[in-house]
Amino acid sequence: MLSSPERNAQAATIADTDTPPVVTTSAADPSFAALAARWYRLNRGRLRALAIGIVSLLAFLMVWHLLTTYRVVLFVRFVNVPSPLAVYASLDKAIHDPKFLLHILLSCRRILIGFSFAAIVAVPLGLIMGRFKLAHEVIFPVAEVLRPIPAIAWVPMAIMLWPTNEQSIVFITFLGSFFPILVNTLHGMSLVDPVLVRAAQCLGARERSIFREVYFPASLPHIFTGLTVGMGVAWVSLIAAEMISGQYGIGYFTWEAYSLVQYPDIALGMIAIGVLGLGSSLIIRGVGQLVMPWRST
Amino acid sequence: MSETATRGLRGHIEVKNFSLSYESIDGAVQAVTDTQIHVRPGEFVSIVGPSGCGKSTLLNAVAGFLKPSTGIVTVDGERVNGPSAERGMVFQQYSLFPWKTVRENVEFGLKMRGMPRSQRERAARTLLGLAGLEAFEKHYPEKLSGGMKQRVGIVRALATGPKVLLLDEPFGALDAQTRVIMQQILTNMWQRLKISVLFVTHDIDEAIFLSDRVYCMTARPGSVKAEIPIPLERPRQQSMMMTSEFLALRRGLMSLIREESLKAMGGEISDLGMQGLNIDLHGQSLAEVL
Numbered sequence: 336m337l338s339s340p341e342r343n344a345q346a347a348t349i350a351d352t353d354t355p356p357v358v359t360t361s362a363a364d365p366s367f368a369a370l371a372a373r374w375y376r377l378n379r380g381r382l383r384a385l386a387i388g389i390v391s392l393l394a395f396l397m398v399w400h401l402l403t404t405y406r407v408v409l410f411v412r413f414v415n416v417p418s419p420l421a422v423y424a425s426l427d428k429a430i431h432d433p434k435f436l437l438h439i440l441l442s443c444r445r446i447l448i449g450f451s452f453a454a455i456v457a458v459p460l461g462l463i464m465g466r467f468k469l470a471h472e473v474i475f476p477v478a479e480v481l482r483p484i485p486a487i488a489w490v491p492m493a494i495m496l497w498p499t500n501e502q503s504i505v506f507i508t509f510l511g512s513f514f515p516i517l518v519n520t521l522h523g524m525s526l527v528d529p530v531l532v533r534a535a536q537c538l539g540a541r542e543r544s545i546f547r548e549v550y551f552p553a554s555l556p557h558i559f560t561g562l563t564v565g566m567g568v569a570w571v572s573l574i575a576a577e578m579i580s581g582q583y584g585i586g587y588f589t590w591e592a593y594s595l596v597q598y599p600d601i602a603l604g605m606i607a608i609g610v611l612g613l614g615s616s617l618i619i620r621g622v623g624q625l626v627m628p629w630r631s632t
Numbered sequence: 633m634s635e636t637a638t639r640g641l642r643g644h645i646e647v648k649n650f651s652l653s654y655e656s657i658d659g660a661v662q663a664v665t666d667t668q669i670h671v672r673p674g675e676f677v678s679i680v681g682p683s684g685c686g687k688s689t690l691l692n693a694v695a696g697f698l699k700p701s702t703g704i705v706t707v708d709g710e711r712v713n714g715p716s717a718e719r720g721m722v723f724q725q726y727s728l729f730p731w732k733t734v735r736e737n738v739e740f741g742l743k744m745r746g747m748p749r750s751q752r753e754r755a756a757r758t759l760l761g762l763a764g765l766e767a768f769e770k771h772y773p774e775k776l777s778g779g780m781k782q783r784v785g786i787v788r789a790l791a792t793g794p795k796v797l798l799l800d801e802p803f804g805a806l807d808a809q810t811r812v813i814m815q816q817i818l819t820n821m822w823q824r825l826k827i828s829v830l831f832v833t834h835d836i837d838e839a840i841f842l843s844d845r846v847y848c849m850t851a852r853p854g855s856v857k858a859e860i861p862i863p864l865e866r867p868r869q870q871s872m873m874m875t876s877e878f879l880a881l882r883r884g885l886m887s888l889i890r891e892e893s894l895k896a897m898g899g900e901i902s903d904l905g906m907q908g909l910n911i912d913l914h915g916q917s918l919a920e921v922l
């Protein structure tokens with residue numbers, strides 16, 4: 336426990352940081368210090384979150400480090416778990432190893448092909464199903480039957496269906512992202528405000544223009560939700576498929592590391608998958624903001 | 633604006649022997665029955681009536697969204713069968729395209745007509761200037777106030793040079809002060825363009841202030857109960873709303889509508905209100921039941 340003068344001193348410093356810095360609001364061009372102070376006031380919440388975030392990550396690394404260096408066994412066994420430093424060492428080795436980069440590159444290629452195909456098929460299909468009742472009535476029951484089957488359950492079937500291993504893995508990735516994109520596009524179409532359609536008709540828009548100028552942009556926010564979810568499921572499906580039937584890819588790398596008792600590489604593979612997943616969802620978000628400027632404030 | 637000169641001759645709306653019913657689980661529902669209305673070229677006509685009387689139904693039929701069960705709707709002798717840019721419409725829900733900027737919204741009708749980009753940009757800027765919105769041309773609708781949104785909605789509907797302008801309670805969602813300003817703006821625009829206007833509202837003051845003629849509708853099934861000419865001089869000023877002439881018109885319309893509103897609520901009133909909520913307590917006291 337702190338003694339009382341110390342506690343008072345601490346309270347004083349807290350109070351100090353809480354009072355906003357004095358800013359001269361004179362109209363004449365503000366000094367750099369004043370501008371900096373204002374920027375600080377406006378962004379204080381964000382700076383705080385950033386600072387706490389960094390501290391929290393460092394704490395996580397510290398706990399990981401301690402658990403592994405002391406080989407803690409608390410029912411969960413950290414005996415063979417690699418320490419952060421060991422993982423860092425293997426990362427240092429891996430980024431100079433063309434084979435590791437090839438693993439990553441191939442996984443990215445599979446995602447790119449599988450996910451792009453899914454988007455190219457599912458978005459137009461969803462738009463058409465949302466607009467034309469017959470298309471919905473024909474396709475929806477089939478989609479509903481196939482949708483609950485996890486992409487991983489398709490692995491044996493995919494191997495039978497496609498001539499090469501590579502194609503079957505891409506197919507699994509495609510399947511994983513297909514249904515989230517389709518379902519969200521359909522949802523977006525169902526929420527299009529009928530008043531906007533009528534407004535367009537009153538301004539002389541025909542079916543095709545209404546589709547392009549109203550239904551499509553109105554559904555875009557939900558389409559992008561579908562793409563984000565679809566991208567997540569695509570990675571899940573890809574990693575599982577690579578672990579089962581791959582010869583290359585970051586999922587295969589991670590599984591192989593376990594088989595070859597390269598424990599630091601397991602964690603390295605996991606972290607790489609996390610970073611790739613995060614990166615791809617950031618890309619989708621960025622594209623979304625670019626395509627929908629009216630949504631960014 | 634060479635079109636303005638000829639526009640005065642266009643825009644004759646005629647609704648003859650109009651009725652509209654639709655199927656429901658309880659059988660056919662008669663929304664509007666045996667209605668005749670007309671709007672002469674360049675005239676400002678309002679339809680008022682109790683809620684649910686079918687005034688919006690009538691307007692939607694003129695717009696071409698609903699087909700009459702019997703009767704006929706014509707504009708300049710041509711039968712209406714489907715929406716078109718010849719009949720501009722302003723909706724109560726603002727109905728601006730959120731993904732288009734203010735200018736792109738105004739340009740939309742011209743784009744549909746195939747006008748080249750630079751030409752329609754210029755036209756949209758001019759129109760926005762008339763409505764005092766040129767500073768907001770690059771804004772998205774979300775950032776605008778309700779009154780500004782509705783001004784853009786009116787400008788958008790006028791951009792294609794329609795024969796008639798249809799407005800479905802356009803100021804219903806605005807606060808009282810904004811509504812008064814919007815009414816002034818609308819009359820100014822109407823006087824400048826001399827376009828035929830059919831205006832649906834439940835606000836009696838608004839109908840009198842804006843119109844040359846007011847149709848008052850009956851409760852459901854709706855039909856025309858009365859047709860009231862508004863002989864107030866133009867241009868209309870806000871101060872006119874205090875004149876005895878205005879107030880007399882207001883009193884007349886008010887009593888017509890009250891009669892119909894009571895009729896519309898008749899069922900509920902006789903069942904509950906008039907009988908004073910007789911609840912059979914089966915001989916127990918209220919406290920016991922509760």
